[in-house]
Amino acid sequence: MNRPASPLRKLIQSDAFLIALALLGTLLRLAIIFKTRHQPPFYDETTYHDIALALLHGEGFKDINYFTAYRPPAQPAFAAIIFGIFGDHYLPVRIFEALLLAIIPFICSRVGHAIGLSPFAANVGAALAAFHPAIAYASSTIYPTILTTIAVTLGVWLSWQAFTKNRTTTAVAAALVLALAGAATTTFAPLAFLIGCLIALKRNFKIAIIIALVGTAPAVGWMVRNKIVMHDFALATNGGYNLLLGANDEATPRSGNWVVLTPDWTKGEVYLDRQQAKQAKQWISTHRAHYAELVILRAFVVFDSVGKPATAGLHESKLAQIVAWSLLPIMLFGLLGMFLKWKHPITWFSAAALGLVILSSAFTIAKPRFRLPCDPLLCVYAAAGASAVKHRFSGGSPQKQQGLSSIA
Numbered sequence: 001m002n003r004p005a006s007p008l009r010k011l012i013q014s015d016a017f018l019i020a021l022a023l024l025g026t027l028l029r030l031a032i033i034f035k036t037r038h039q040p041p042f043y044d045e046t047t048y049h050d051i052a053l054a055l056l057h058g059e060g061f062k063d064i065n066y067f068t069a070y071r072p073p074a075q076p077a078f079a080a081i082i083f084g085i086f087g088d089h090y091l092p093v094r095i096f097e098a099l100l101l102a103i104i105p106f107i108c109s110r111v112g113h114a115i116g117l118s119p120f121a122a123n124v125g126a127a128l129a130a131f132h133p134a135i136a137y138a139s140s141t142i143y144p145t146i147l148t149t150i151a152v153t154l155g156v157w158l159s160w161q162a163f164t165k166n167r168t169t170t171a172v173a174a175a176l177v178l179a180l181a182g183a184a185t186t187t188f189a190p191l192a193f194l195i196g197c198l199i200a201l202k203r204n205f206k207i208a209i210i211i212a213l214v215g216t217a218p219a220v221g222w223m224v225r226n227k228i229v230m231h232d233f234a235l236a237t238n239g240g241y242n243l244l245l246g247a248n249d250e251a252t253p254r255s256g257n258w259v260v261l262t263p264d265w266t267k268g269e270v271y272l273d274r275q276q277a278k279q280a281k282q283w284i285s286t287h288r289a290h291y292a293e294l295v296i297l298r299a300f301v302v303f304d305s306v307g308k309p310a311t312a313g314l315h316e317s318k319l320a321q322i323v324a325w326s327l328l329p330i331m332l333f334g335l336l337g338m339f340l341k342w343k344h345p346i347t348w349f350s351a352a353a354l355g356l357v358i359l360s361s362a363f364t365i366a367k368p369r370f371r372l373p374c375d376p377l378l379c380v381y382a383a384a385g386a387s388a389v390k391h392r393f394s395g396g397s398p399q400k401q402q403g404l405s406s407i408a
Helices: 007-012 015-035 043-056 074-086 090-114 119-130 133-138 145-165 168-184 191-201 205-230 239-245 269-286 288-301 318-325 327-340 345-363 368-393 398-405
Strands: none
Touching: 007 015, 007 119, 015 090, 015 119, 015 133, 043 074, 074 090, 074 145, 074 168, 090 119, 090 145, 090 368, 119 368, 133 145, 133 318, 133 368, 145 168, 145 191, 145 205, 145 345, 145 368, 168 191, 168 205, 191 205, 191 345, 239 269, 269 288, 288 345, 318 327, 327 345, 327 368, 345 368
C-alpha cells in the first residue's frame, strides 16, 4: 500500500514549485551580478563589447577597426540591442541574461516528464538546473554562455516536440533556436544537422529536413559573409589558436589559456589562424602519442567544473571551488541517467550536444564553461540516475524499476 505523499513532496512536484525556482534562481543570479559589478570585465568581454558597439553604430561586425570572424555573431548582436536600449553598459546585458534563464526550470521539468520521470524527480532536476552555481556565475559576464545554454536546452526540447507531434511550425522554431545556439557558440553549429540526422533515423524525414536545413542555414550564411568580407569560407578564425593552445610542449589536460602564445596580428586573423593551425599540426605529427593522451584526458576533463582559470575573479575563492567540485556528482549521475535512458530520442539529442563539447574540448582545450550549455539537460538526467539508484537500494517494486529504466 502506497503512503500518501508528504506536503513537501506535493509542493516539489507542483507547478508552483517551478515558479518559485524561476523567481529564486533569478534572485540568486542577480545577487551574483551585483556582487561582482565593480570587477573589471574579462578580456573576452571587452571584445564582445567592442563588436557590439560597432554593430550599434552601423560599422559592421568589427573589432575596433577591422572586420573579424574570431567571435561568433550572436552575443555581440544581442549586446548591441541591449546597448541600443539602455546605453553602453555591461550591467543591463547581464541582468537581461539572468532574467532569460528563468525559463530553464520549466523546460527541464518537461524534459524530465518526457523521459519518464515522476513529477517529483523531474522537478528535482529542474531545481538543480535553476540553482546551477556555474551558470549563475556565467550570467555575471557577457560571454555567450547564457544565450547558448538557453538555446541548447530549448532547442533539444522543441526538436522532441516537433518529432513527436510532427509539427512543421515547431520544427522551424526548433531549428531557429538551434541556429542561435550555433551562432552564439560555434561548437554547437552542427547540432541542428546532427539532430536532423537522428530524427531521420526514425523515418520522420519532413521534420528532419526542416531542422537540419533551417538550423544550419544561418551558419552557412555566416561563412558566406566571412568569404565575402575576409576571403575565408570559415565558420570562425579562432580554430588554429585553440588547436595550438592544446598542441604544444606546455599543454596539459587542464592548461586552457595558461599556455602563453604571442600571435602577430599584423597580417590579419585569417593568415594567423592558418599559420597557427599549421604549427599545431606539425607538433601533432611529431608527438602523436602525447597528443592522443591529451585528447583522451581532455575528454574526461570536460566533466571537471573547477578548471584551472588563468584569470582572476570570484571563481578563485575556496568557497567557489568547493561549490564547483560539488557539481561532479551531478555530472556523474547525469551520465548514468543518460545511459539508463539511452533509447529515448531526447537522450540522443542531448548526447549530440554533449558530444560536440567533448570532441571540441578533447582536440583543442577544455574549460568548465564550455560544458555549461549542456548542464541543464545533464541535471535532468542526474535526477533520473539518482532516482534509479534510490529505488535500486530501497527495494522498489519491479514495476517501478521497469519504469525507471524503460523509455517513454
